[in-house]
Amino acid sequence: MKKLDQETNSLKNLRIADLELFITAARLKSLGKAAKLHYLSQSAASAVIQRVEFAFGRLLCKHEKRQFKLTKEGELLLPKAESWLKNLKEIVAKKEKAPIRVATTQALARVLIPSAIVLDKIELKLMRPDHAYRSLLQGESDVAICLDNALWEGVTAEELGITSFQLYSANKNAKHDPVLIPEDQMEVLSFQQKWQEFHNAPLPIKSRLPSWSLIYDICKDSKEIGFLPCFLTLRSNLFPVSDQPKASKYRILALYRNPEITIEKRLKALFKVWKLIFTN
Template identity: 25%
Template sequence: MNTSIKQLKVFVAVAQSRSFAEASERVHLSQPAISIALKRLEESVGGALFARTSRQLTLTPEGEAFLPVALRLLSDWNEAFEDLGEQFSKQRGKVAVAALPTLAAGVLPDVFKCFHETYPRINLSLHDVLAEQINQMVREGRADFGLSVDPQQTDDLSFEPIWVDRYVAVFPEGHVFGLQTHIEWAQLGDHPFIGINRLSSSRQDIDRTMASVGVTLDILCDASQIATVGRMVAAGLGISVLPALSFRQIAAAGIDHRPLISPDLPRELGIVVSRRHPLSSAARTLFELIHAGDDDSWQASDTRFH
């Protein structure tokens, strides 16, 4: 069956007006073109939809039954293209982002606010999860893209670096570390340590670095949430190591920090996208907005950590 949308429009126009002349004006076709379109539609469906007499044009029973169906099909057609147009113009749609907690709290609030003010009908979804979960969500299409560390040795994901973060030693105010401008990684072994989630990319960096300097951490306990680590440090239970960007989440009375050196350990962060799932128009716009945020103002705001 080769029924076209043009034939449906012609059928509805003639059925509603019962006049080739009026239908011609509605659909902007000549009367011969309307006659040909109806003929081809009737050939396609296998029977007459109109009963034609010299004085009157009426619907056959089959035509009467088909009219509401044709109206619904045209409505669905129009709605489908309106929806598609709204998605391309960012008037509606949704974007899901998976991000490391440090980036979710430190970068995305301002970006989401700006995006929402410009595209208020786009639904935004944020998943603040660990790096491996980010990779899996992007890989499976459950997140349009991720903000994370480089997912190395993966053929199905690509990574575009945007920020460089570094690690800082975090300690309670009044701690001996406050007398120094920098802290060496090897010094961390002399104090009770509050660890962060063992599955996190940050914890894996910390463990590798401590192994490289030949020092074992005196881990008092591990906490899953950065905010929890901050509160435990503020309470005087121990020190910790966190990405500099995450200090925005825990900065409060009772906590201080210093950059870590020997070795200097830059932490490259950026956008993770799937090579198999192209970004929607809305997701691409948010992607570009985040990328545009890689400016001097962001870097300057974090020079105290570097």
């Protein structure tokens, strides 16, 4: 292995956060993305990588602007560093069974969490999908539940089910009145485009609301029409509105990364239960 030209390299100045940044950058193959996820500037992240290299006395990456590539020494260190961090977390973990930290949206939580808390100890974190993904990469969550509407890199993804998005109403004979939709999201923009092509007219919008759950609560207790994911309507009195574009389908994914063996077994048990929700 090629050593750095430094006589005083030592592990004593290496922080766990430094090693976590190195691992994140290696997984994502991007120091810029890793810096953003760890709330660091590009220059601060570069300084961290240099500190890791000096600590181990090895050149661990090729310092290129566009891509973070490991050297042979870096490739050898990566699995050892991941294993060491994993073992460290197991050592410092409390003897008491820690809750599984689930990060997801409010809409998915109201469908998945009731069955989860019956099965296991859960710590729920409600947040946007991109924030849930970031919390997973930073070790703040054990699993993030998201749709496959973005590129989730550096994690393992397990499909829990399929969902689609359509207009729903408690009124079986609902007409094309102005609808309730969430604030601009990819699913909303896609549906608006399809509506324009299908009816040769823009989608009539009554109000933009901040969450799927709020739209669902309003629609189930009124005659309003709302744009909703079908997983929220499975056990309700809401019906698809007629004469609308074909629904776009998305996979519901459980994202996780290198959990301790005990947590992994508990996650698999949760996944099994959650899959039943979307297949029944």
